[in-house]
Amino acid sequence: MTLPRGMKDISYTETQAIRYIRSQFETLAELYGYDATDPSPLEMLSTLETKSGEAIRKEIYEFQDKGGRHVGLRFDLTMGLTRYVAGNRSTPMPSKLSSFGGVFRYDEPQKNRYRYFHQWDIEIYGRPHMYQDVEIIEFTSRFFESLPLNVIIHLNHRKLVESQICHVFHDVQSDDVIPDMLRALDKTQKKSRADIMAEFAAYDESRLGLILDMAYWRGTPAHIEPKLPSHMRNHPKWLYLKTVLSALNNMGIHNIQIDFGIVRGLDYYTGMVFEVFGTNNTALAGGGRYDSLPGAFGRTDMGAAGVAGGVERIIHELDQEMPTTHDVAVMYTPDTYDVASKLASTLRQKRLRVRFDVSARPLKRQLSASSQDCRYGIIMGTTEIRDNTVILRDMKLRTQHVISYEEIDKYLSL
Known part of the structure; x- marks a missing residue:
């Protein structure tokens, strides 16, 4: 079985990267007072043609549904957000919206470029003012700084x-x-x-x-x-x-x-x-002012400014700089499973992301599997259980030392 051309499955590693970028984006958007909004992924074709006319059909997924309606999958978030605000005249102005989601484009597939991908987006609607432009750019700079990426x-x-x-x-x-x-x-x-x-x-x-x-x-x-x-x-x-x-x-x-x-x-x-x-001259995001777009939806009383960027492009730019996806790995030998599994459960209750092997693999293989995506490793062998200690391993620095069982919380900053 094969996928349609230009599509792909999103792996665990990439999903974790998307979640990380989304978390950074949504945290910052909330700090700046942007209201999280998710426009419909399916639009009337006439909505998607609002600015570009029928020429846009070559670049999008569009079809006739079972009710005979001409519809299309969203190719960005800006169009849907603008339709949403324009159609809700009771919305207080200025209206500041943020969005994060998947979009579809019928482009020619290339390396690291697919027909389904994710975007982040912020928009400001209302009477145009220079201060809006300033904030859009400030947010953009701070967002990439938070990842962190030099741009x-x-x-x-x-x-x-x-x-x-x-x-x-x-x-x-x-x-x-x-x-x-x-x-x-x-x-x-x-x-x-x-x-x-x-x-x-x-x-x-x-x-x-x-x-x-x-x-x-x-x-x-x-x-x-x-x-x-x-x-x-x-x-x-x-x-x-x-x-x-x-x-x-x-x-x-x-x-x-x-x-x-x-x-x-x-x-x-x-x-x-x-x-x-980015540092390799890769285009990561773009934005500006488009005061005529709300007018195309019948709202000549307001302007719009915003910025959007591709999430997968950020992932590719970050490459090896992505943060670890687990806080700690708890590793054990066959005769220490009971104590180790109890520790893993306790740490999860304290909201730590814990990797714990459920296939009873040898300790060496547990270490290998945890070395790339865990910040710390806790090794619990027979000697450690006897002495009421654990081996705490820094997976990034590749250093380790023995600590008492009671010191685990302190070293993991719990």
């Missing part, structure tokens, strides 16, 4: 990019110029300059080059500002970005840089945009 947040503002496009193509009368140039700029992270030039050959090469040059405008405001044309230096959104950065610096958030090559999805974003990159 750099690349920040931009769509209106500044559009200002430069309009300046360069001031005499071109076409509604396609801005979206085409945004697409060209967005491709600079994945394609060579020559390939992009060839793809957009209908445009003047020198003008297109001026737009693509923006992908190299990155760094601190002090570093970038001298490079900016005067119309961008004097643009109110440049002051906006500098003010956001100043507020974040005041909070101790220093892992942010301006990057004019970041534009993100053309269907959503209307203002501030950002992406989060």
Whole structure:
């Protein structure tokens, strides 16, 4: 029996990693006052087409149910959360929501990339304000710090990019110029300059080059500002970005840089945009402001800002840095089972995660099985039982020493 293409079973190790990331996310979201919400995994197809139209059908799981209704599986959490808030007009504003769950996309499967995966997401709905953007970015930085992962947040503002496009193509009368140039700029992270030039050959090469040059405008405001044309230096959104950065610096958030090559999805974003990159330049999350999205659901009275990221990408980035999944392993010999099993039960009652072998394997195999996912090991042999002691082994440092039975709680910080 095989699985559908692009699907996989989630192993115990990966499940534990997902649970760990979810715990870190939900703890932080609660501290910041975000209300946990789980939008429906099944939506009307018309809901999923709200911003992208019928073109989105190629990228999602969509079908006709037994009642003849056209439905689809959610491809992100933002769309469902926005539908939920837009449809509940009694919801107090601003509304701050968090969500963590599985999503489906009909993408071409690749290494470490499947058609079902998990996302984390926070959203703020209400009257747009700069402080919302500041908090979204602050939360993002603190979340990755809690995992812990070192990341750099690349920040931009769509209106500044559009200002430069309009300046360069001031005499071109076409509604396609801005979206085409945004697409060209967005491709600079994945394609060579020559390939992009060839793809957009209908445009003047020198003008297109001026737009693509923006992908190299990155760094601190002090570093970038001298490079900016005067119309961008004097643009109110440049002051906006500098003010956001100043507020974040005041909070101790220093892992942010301006990057004019970041534009993100053309269907959503209307203002501030950002992406989060790991140490291997892996994109781990993205967000920004999308004030037009609630309007697509009939709520022109509110805006929206948020951030979302893939959980499996975080797991891959953490790699060997994942915390142990058990606190302690209690190991025994055939004649010490009764005492060892009683200790394991007692520790579990004290809310410790205990690995205990239920196959009566030799002590050497118990040690081997526990070495990767346990912080400590307690070895109970015949000599230890006789002397009312145990061997406490630090599985990470690979050191051990003998302690009295009564000292177990102290050493395990109970």
